[in-house]
Amino acid sequence: MTIKSMRDALNEALHHEFARDPRVFLIGEDVGGFEKDGQPVEIGGVFGVSKGLYRSYGRKRVIDSPISEAAIIGAASGAALCGLRPIAEIMFADLTAVCFDQIVNQIAKFRYMFGGQCACPVVIRMTTGGGRNAGAQHSQTFYPIFTSFPGLKVVVPSNAYDAKGLLITAIRDQDPVLFFEPKVLYTEKCEVPDEAYSIPFGEAAMPREGEDVTIVAFGQAVNWSIQAADELRQAHGIRCDVIDPRTPSPLDEETILESVAATGRLVVVDESPPRCGLTADIAALVADKAFRYLKAPIKAVTAPHTPVPQARELERAYLPNPRRIIAAVEEVLR
Amino acid sequence: MTIKSMRDALNEALHHEFARDPRVFLIGEDVGGFEKDGQPVEIGGVFGVSKGLYRSYGRKRVIDSPISEAAIIGAASGAALCGLRPIAEIMFADLTAVCFDQIVNQIAKFRYMFGGQCACPVVIRMTTGGGRNAGAQHSQTFYPIFTSFPGLKVVVPSNAYDAKGLLITAIRDQDPVLFFEPKVLYTEKCEVPDEAYSIPFGEAAMPREGEDVTIVAFGQAVNWSIQAADELRQAHGIRCDVIDPRTPSPLDEETILESVAATGRLVVVDESPPRCGLTADIAALVADKAFRYLKAPIKAVTAPHTPVPQARELERAYLPNPRRIIAAVEEVLR
Amino acid sequence: MTRDQLLCAYRRLRLLREFEERTRIEFQTGQIAGFTHLYAGMEAIAVGVCEHLTDEDKIISTHRGHGHCLAKGCDPVAMMKELWGSSEGLCGGKGGTMHIADFSRGMLGANAVVGAGAPIAVGAALAASITGASWVAVSFVGDGGTNIGSVYEAMNMAVVLRLPKIFVIEDNGWGEMTPIGNAAGNRDLAARAAAMGMPAVSVDGTDFFAVHTAAGVAISRARRGEGPSTIVASAPRFYGHHEGDPQLYRSREEVAELRRKDDCLPRFIERVTATGDVTMEDLGIIDADIARLMDSAVEQSKAAPRPTADDVLQHVYIRYR
Amino acid sequence: MTRDQLLCAYRRLRLLREFEERTRIEFQTGQIAGFTHLYAGMEAIAVGVCEHLTDEDKIISTHRGHGHCLAKGCDPVAMMKELWGSSEGLCGGKGGTMHIADFSRGMLGANAVVGAGAPIAVGAALAASITGASWVAVSFVGDGGTNIGSVYEAMNMAVVLRLPKIFVIEDNGWGEMTPIGNAAGNRDLAARAAAMGMPAVSVDGTDFFAVHTAAGVAISRARRGEGPSTIVASAPRFYGHHEGDPQLYRSREEVAELRRKDDCLPRFIERVTATGDVTMEDLGIIDADIARLMDSAVEQSKAAPRPTADDVLQHVYIRYR
Numbered sequence A, B: 001m002t003i004k005s006m007r008d009a010l011n012e013a014l015h016h017e018f019a020r021d022p023r024v025f026l027i028g029e030d031v032g033g034f035e036k037d038g039q040p041v042e043i044g045g046v047f048g049v050s051k052g053l054y055r056s057y058g059r060k061r062v063i064d065s066p067i068s069e070a071a072i073i074g075a076a077s078g079a080a081l082c083g084l085r086p087i088a089e090i091m092f093a094d095l096t097a098v099c100f101d102q103i104v105n106q107i108a109k110f111r112y113m114f115g116g117q118c119a120c121p122v123v124i125r126m127t128t129g130g131g132r133n134a135g136a137q138h139s140q141t142f143y144p145i146f147t148s149f150p151g152l153k154v155v156v157p158s159n160a161y162d163a164k165g166l167l168i169t170a171i172r173d174q175d176p177v178l179f180f181e182p183k184v185l186y187t188e189k190c191e192v193p194d195e196a197y198s199i200p201f202g203e204a205a206m207p208r209e210g211e212d213v214t215i216v217a218f219g220q221a222v223n224w225s226i227q228a229a230d231e232l233r234q235a236h237g238i239r240c241d242v243i244d245p246r247t248p249s250p251l252d253e254e255t256i257l258e259s260v261a262a263t264g265r266l267v268v269v270d271e272s273p274p275r276c277g278l279t280a281d282i283a284a285l286v287a288d289k290a291f292r293y294l295k296a297p298i299k300a301v302t303a304p305h306t307p308v309p310q311a312r313e314l315e316r317a318y319l320p321n322p323r324r325i326i327a328a329v330e331e332v333l334r
Numbered sequence C, D: 001m002t003r004d005q006l007l008c009a010y011r012r013l014r015l016l017r018e019f020e021e022r023t024r025i026e027f028q029t030g031q032i033a034g035f036t037h038l039y040a041g042m043e044a045i046a047v048g049v050c051e052h053l054t055d056e057d058k059i060i061s062t063h064r065g066h067g068h069c070l071a072k073g074c075d076p077v078a079m080m081k082e083l084w085g086s087s088e089g090l091c092g093g094k095g096g097t098m099h100i101a102d103f104s105r106g107m108l109g110a111n112a113v114v115g116a117g118a119p120i121a122v123g124a125a126l127a128a129s130i131t132g133a134s135w136v137a138v139s140f141v142g143d144g145g146t147n148i149g150s151v152y153e154a155m156n157m158a159v160v161l162r163l164p165k166i167f168v169i170e171d172n173g174w175g176e177m178t179p180i181g182n183a184a185g186n187r188d189l190a191a192r193a194a195a196m197g198m199p200a201v202s203v204d205g206t207d208f209f210a211v212h213t214a215a216g217v218a219i220s221r222a223r224r225g226e227g228p229s230t231i232v233a234s235a236p237r238f239y240g241h242h243e244g245d246p247q248l249y250r251s252r253e254e255v256a257e258l259r260r261k262d263d264c265l266p267r268f269i270e271r272v273t274a275t276g277d278v279t280m281e282d283l284g285i286i287d288a289d290i291a292r293l294m295d296s297a298v299e300q301s302k303a304a305p306r307p308t309a310d311d312v313l314q315h316v317y318i319r320y321r
């Protein structure tokens, strides 16, 4: 067990699964490498997540594709229908927009519309979210969008440990899984076992516990929420449950409902814009199934209803932060 | 003033705006017609919504495009950036998935990411929803998805009168508008004035009023809700506000909040699947801003979390209906 | 081709034709729901290609998929039941006319999104390339569908990865109600595919033998590991774009003329009987067989069990949570 | 070309180059945020094309957009401020390096989605066709970007509607870290465009005059209403894919060699001074000018006002509700 970055944790997961299952392969832009003057030149992914794979497994299983996202997803799904276990990498979640049909109308629907005849065990990995000043077209989350599509499972890890265990589960899962890697967290570190382990889908983590307020958060917002909870406890003695569902779909409803049954107060946090997103989804769940426990309005902390701006000050003002979460917690306690 | 179908009402709106503004044009598959042996052959759209336009305005303004949705949307948005007022037709809302980038990463973002330099007044018309046994890839709603994207306005009329007035507003609006035409409602009729009129965005309609329960519904679900409300009133003396926001984005929050302030009870109805959709969005709004008025859990009536099945019995069981709405109203009154 | 092969091909051609003729009648009586697109007129394309394939080989079809399914060996009765929306249909009624699939036959699905099958079939070919399996993958795309960008992405990727993939372009001259001449900047669709870096030929799609020969060349090449090919086959669409299309854009005479001049079935019959290998009597027996099969398929479909509300929730995930 | 035109072209070439050299330095000192892609090496393409254009003409650029913006006449100071994320930047800091636009110059935006500009520029050309305006629309797409399907949709539509549209393919041999040879099934990118039904030529993109001539032909054709063309121009990328790319996939020597052999600037200088029309002294004056301009742009950018939190909420809708 050593301290590892999320990038390295994900890379380990890929290596474990490539070694374990010969049906696993990876396809995407710049994920592998090429031969030059008879020597392998390794790329290993623009964010370095697939490093070492090309060298170990070669271009049959580590496939550099043309810049053709629709063909990448088609190639993955068609291979999955034929019994393989493809992992497709889309560089930025925003770019699922150029292959959206192949994901939401094809992969998500095959099993159902063909009456259960087939499985389509594709994993689509991509970077998600803001914080790198990448601008409006390279900073979106997209995981709330995919959560709305039946047939897809959706994963957003918030730390390196979860990232490794969830990616292994995703690769072993028999359904399509959209796997979102918050790009600002690649370098964030924590203890990560060297061996393979899997974290079940649909089981939330609770990195902080407390009886006053429930905070439910996704992706990098989990870390902001932990900071907020720690500060609230130290500065004001306010104790919060911080719940990280880890898999928006399937969602661990029980953990959320039980927590709210105890606290009676809910703050939901996500960096996506507010409309039809996960914060609304969780609020709706609770306003239905835990209504009688609620003591205060449900507050959401989200980005505003605008695209993601590029400049440092603008993106900083755009994204949620611990200060805004603290304010929301104080508001539901008022 | 005569009785007209939604198809004819929409057609009238197009004719009014083509006549009024020479910058308006239409592009899409089979929307116009062609010359054959020197004679015009009119198509007028697969659902007949654009009939007569090709004959009146010719192929300069009524453009039959190749089956190239990304190019259709690009053609519309580029022309809009240059001062025209394009209307693009995408045959089925599901097919926005093949041009999703052009809508959500391009049109939705231009104004913002270019710092307010430009406008992009595109209207994208498309059919939406179930009820025609069109199967998993031709029966989705997609309006909740687009509601989640800042920069887009989203319209779903539930009757012919609103359809005409809202389409005229959409064409005159300076922002991008996604205009959803519930395919089962094309033949539904009501009184529709012959002249042009516009219905402002962000103002809900309230086709039924009552003090017991608030029902908020979208698209064809408005009609199911009206039926449910009428039956509840006649059979049980239960009186419901039925609110049709008409434009999911911008949303008329006030009308909803005021209604719930009076009734204390909310049922939200939409034919989309439940996760991250408009029913959750409205529930979250109310659980935040009208919490202190709420007397009962907020109930949603939606499709299940599955794709849309094709066979008659299956689709019938899949879609919400007045019976399920009545059950939800009775539940929140319990 | 041997006499047996010829009879087999004829049986399929006739089956495809009669299936559509019956579907049309039953659609008109209101028994079949959904947007239904008939393949009548184009049978020699599907049969000419699929006669080379085994159950191991994979195909992906279009919105106009009945013919491809039958040519690939799907059970016509189970297909008819699917059109009827029965729980005994090939997809249990979940799919319907535009989504018939039979994975046991390598039929990976009709697909209602124009052009979408091409990239998916690339994946089926990739699976063969990765595992060393000997199957090939075929996607069918219409002339209108060649204006969908991802078809070119699929072509390029198949070339780059040298995959056992055949692109069959079915050129019936129409994309719904729009003539191909108004939709394609270059009417030579084979040239477009060739420019992506693969062999591409144009054939008369009403001539079973022309299609069969071209498909044979492309499929052997693919099986030898030499990469993808494209076949553009032109053939008429005898009915409207979908059932219910009033076809205001072409005259009855025009359609009658197509039937008279460009029908793949008489052309096949003429050729095989001219050599004497096969007699009209042989064919008559097959015709009668198929007619009986269709009667029975319709009858069974009418009597077949309907799905229930509980079925709605089945088959979305293999395991959720 | 007249002496004035030559000096003007040189000024632009130098401006594009120095802008990138300065951006690189400032990026390394941490002043510039975001994924930054430099155009150095490819200047003759943007300038060769845009010297034909007026402010009325429209262009759409890529993630590697600085050069196109400058060639189209965007103010370098306001651009530099945008890179710095200042509220005085061309997009008020909302866009940044990958989204610079100046509608007053017909520069309809750099675009961070590969290939996405091609369909949008079709719309700009369509607007000219509908209104009878005389402008042309140009989209720039990289070699890697030619594997995005919607580029072919755009090409086909431009041909079908006979639009005043020019597709410029910038072939630098790389899509990020992947060589084009591994990504394109047919290395002849012009052939791909030609197959969509339009004239397409390949030119040496380090030769300003070759690009300028080819662009002149294509643009006049478009202005005469004869439809679209494609120009494939090859030129090296002197730096990494984006700033911060360690370029492990090619050696320093390789890059040095490109600089030595395939630099459009010395080639331009050699040619124009050889004729005697222009002297090294003339060019030296321009160089000094540009150097001063860059100093001043950087200085002004450093001092420029920063956007505030309130700015976040501006400019999303023209009128909401």
Ligand SMILES: Cc1ncc(C[n+]2csc(CCOP(=O)(O)OP(=O)(O)O)c2C)c(N)n1
Pocket: B029, B067, B069, B091, B095, B098, C063, C064, C112, C113, C114, C115, C141, C142, C143, C144, C145, C146, C148, C170, C172, C174, C175, C176, C237, C241
């Ligand atoms: C991406 C997409 N765009 C539009 C449609 C609507 N549509 C269904 S079939 C069709 C025409 C297809 O023409 P072609 O590819 O030539 O096939 P054909 O119907 O002639 O067999 C269209 C436009 C669709 N299903 N998918």
Ligand SMILES: Cc1ncc(C[n+]2csc(CCOP(=O)(O)OP(=O)(O)O)c2C)c(N)n1
Pocket: A029, A067, A069, A091, A095, A098, D063, D064, D112, D113, D114, D115, D141, D142, D143, D144, D145, D146, D148, D170, D172, D174, D175, D176, D237, D241
């Ligand atoms: C649709 C899409 N896919 C992938 C990316 C990530 N990406 C940005 S630039 C680039 C390479 C583009 O190569 P090319 O078109 O040749 O342009 P160049 O960078 O060489 O100028 C890639 C893959 C993207 N921005 N958009």
Ligand SMILES: [Mg+2]
Pocket: C142, C143, C144, C170, C171, C172, C173, C174, C175, C176
């Ligand atoms: Mg066709």
Ligand SMILES: [Mg+2]
Pocket: D142, D143, D144, D170, D171, D172, D173, D174, D175, D176
């Ligand atoms: Mg390149």
